[in-house]
Amino acid sequence: MNTYEVFLKKAGRDEFRHAGSLEASDPDMALMYARETHVRRGEGAEMWLVDRRHVLVGDESALAVNTDKPHRHNDGALVAARRKEQRDGSTKETT
Amino acid sequence: MPLDAAAREHLLAFADDEHMIGARHTTWIGLGPFLEEDLAFCSIAQDELGHAIGLYEILLEGSDIELDAFAMLRDPGDYRSCWLAEADCSEWSDSLVRHWLYDRGEALRWGALTDCQDGRVSGLADRALREESFHLAHAENFMARIAGSETTGHIATSIQRLLPVARGMWDIPESGDPASTGFTSRSVPELAAEWETLIAGDLARWGLTVELPTDSVVTAQTNRTVRSDGFSDFHADLKRVILLDTSAVW
Numbered sequence: 001m002n003t004y005e006v007f008l009k010k011a012g013r014d015e016f017r018h019a020g021s022l023e024a025s026d027p028d029m030a031l032m033y034a035r036e037t038h039v040r041r042g043e044g045a046e047m048w049l050v051d052r053r054h055v056l057v058g059d060e061s062a063l064a065v066n067t068d069k070p071h072r073h074n075d076g077a078l079v080a081a082r083r084k085e086q087r088d089g090s091t092k093e094t095t
Numbered sequence: 096m097p098l099d100a101a102a103r104e105h106l107l108a109f110a111d112d113e114h115m116i117g118a119r120h121t122t123w124i125g126l127g128p129f130l131e132e133d134l135a136f137c138s139i140a141q142d143e144l145g146h147a148i149g150l151y152e153i154l155l156e157g158s159d160i161e162l163d164a165f166a167m168l169r170d171p172g173d174y175r176s177c178w179l180a181e182a183d184c185s186e187w188s189d190s191l192v193r194h195w196l197y198d199r200g201e202a203l204r205w206g207a208l209t210d211c212q213d214g215r216v217s218g219l220a221d222r223a224l225r226e227e228s229f230h231l232a233h234a235e236n237f238m239a240r241i242a243g244s245e246t247t248g249h250i251a252t253s254i255q256r257l258l259p260v261a262r263g264m265w266d267i268p269e270s271g272d273p274a275s276t277g278f279t280s281r282s283v284p285e286l287a288a289e290w291e292t293l294i295a296g297d298l299a300r301w302g303l304t305v306e307l308p309t310d311s312v313v314t315a316q317t318n319r320t321v322r323s324d325g326f327s328d329f330h331a332d333l334k335r336v337i338l339l340d341t342s343a344v345w
Contacts, residue, residue, distance in 0.1 A: 001129075022130075025240060029240070032232060036135040036138050037135075
């Protein structure tokens with residue numbers, strides 16, 4: 001048995017959304033079971049099934065957030081100071 | 096449009112077949128071989144029960160008889176179901192084979208009603224056939240896979256056991272073949288012959304070599320007036336809830 005991920009899209013401009021998963025022996029059986037388990041009451045206007053073995057999975061290192069990079073950190077303080085300086089200078093010139 | 100005796104008996108037999116097989120299928124709720132199949136099979140069961148309700152409604156139109164009481168509380172001798180629909184198939188292979196044999200026949204039976212001059216009947220036949228296409232796809236998909244990989248002989252044994260019983264589906268009630276008055280577009284023997292061809296074709300396509308029995312329970316069913324062994328227990332189960340309160344509204 002293989003696992004298939006079911007995605008449904010409602011009519012209109014909504015995007016496909018993950019609706020669940022199911023197990024089946026092959027694609028034809030998966031499509032048949034998806035019909036019975038996910039769209040029997042018109043839950044979607046379009047349906048995708050994806051064999052989970054064909055899903056590319058990002059590993060932990062790809063998903064980990066790296067917060068330790070002060071070398072490229074920019075909180076905007078320098079820009080703010082420079083703009084303040086410019087503002088103050090232009091104010092003096094007009095008075 | 097009033098129904099003549101042959102038409103009434105034909106619809107009653109069909110309704111009782113749908114009722115019994117739907118009820119038998121529902122016994123797999125929670126017990127199917129895996130979750131997805133459990134859901135699919137029980138969905139088919141609900142469709143069959145829905146077909147039975149549709150046919151009972153036509154039969155009871157203009158009558159004071161409550162549908163639930165008619166469906167559940169008749170005397171056994173007043174039912175006209177065939178033995179295939181009544182059979183206790185507690186082995187999954189038996190239930191699967193019955194599902195295939197019955198639905199192959201059911202689709203032909205509905206097909207012979209799509210041109211019925213009674214609009215209630217032809218309308219119901221059109222709706223039922225849309226569901227039958229899924230039932231047949233389910234039976235065919237499942238049987239093709241399990242038959243192709245069978246090593247235990249379960250499926251072959253079930254076919255040999257159930258084929259003679261399934262032929263009882265073509266037993267004509269006492270009032271005669273409704274094709275004789277034009278109520279159905281094809282005679283029962285004609286449907287039965289096509290069904291045998293379809294069954295043999297399925298087996299050949301699946302590569303399943305089974306020595307097919309040639310006998311039938313048609314004679315023993317006696318125009319569908321005789322109930323099968325075990326019917327009284329099955330009927331008692333069917334009635335158990337309604338008898339708690341026959342006036343309850345569901």
